[in-house]
Amino acid sequence: MDPQQLRTFVAVVDESSFSAAARALGYTQSAVSQHIAALEADLDATLLTRRPVAPTEAGRRLLEHARPLLLRLDAARADVARLRQVRPGRLAVVCTPGALTPAVADALVGARTAAPLRAVSVRVCDRDQAVRAVSTGAADAALVDGAVAPSDPLPLPDAGPLTAFAVAQEPLAVLLPVAHPLAGRRGLRLPDLSAARWIDAPDVTVALTQLRAVAQTDGFGPQLAFLGGDFAGLGALVAAGGGLTTAALSAATGMPGVTAVPITEPRIVHRVELLHPRAPGAAAAELADALRPSR
Structure with a gap:
């Protein structure tokens, strides 16, 4: 399957419209239609009803695979790009709403204080968005929270080689x-x-x-x-x-x-975990050291 055709398919489902998906992707509507037709021909299945625009049973099955596949592709691109990217002056962190506890806030302020020239940004979003941001390189680290049994890790989307550990x-x-x-x-x-x-x-x-x-x-x-x-x-x-x-x-x-x-x-x-790439940048590594519980 062509990844770009998969992206087009997901966009059409999300927008419930061929024309809206075309605007979101920067394509013409005919190009979107061609992508969907080619994908349906490749899979020998009708993936979308046209009026209204909605996934068929086959489309819903494909959607379960398409989102994780596209995320892993984006994560792979970002992982390779990190080998040549050096951003010593930036620390971009995403947090789920319940993750910004007083201890976490102290660590974030400490990261800013330790490097006065570093630009630190904190954005609040949901858990899936936080994982995606770290996986694709849009953020250097993520703080996510959730409710689990005492010995269980947080259930997170499969987004490639990320490191996760409990901070609270x-x-x-x-x-x-x-x-x-x-x-x-x-x-x-x-x-x-x-x-x-x-x-x-x-x-x-x-x-x-x-x-x-x-x-x-x-x-x-x-x-x-x-x-x-x-x-x-x-x-x-x-x-x-x-x-x-x-x-x-x-x-x-x-x-x-x-x-x-x-x-x-x-x-x-209630657990808060820090996520960062397998090979984090200097700022993210410092934040991880500040948040890692002492043993």
């Missing part, structure tokens, strides 16, 4: 309004909260689908859906009684009207 780990907690009847508890069983009102905020914290999976029970119905990376805004909704959510135990510190109660069952923790 603490109990996962339920965030509640301070006046909530359960706010004074020392711990909470997650299955006992399946019928509570929840805020689904997958861009900021654990998605409710994952809570159902780890609690091994139905429920966890969303009272509100919250999209975006504004963690302070999510806290304001919790404080106002909009529903419960989960976060690192320390997340409620300084959050008005919110308290955090650790989850005692099942055993699940």
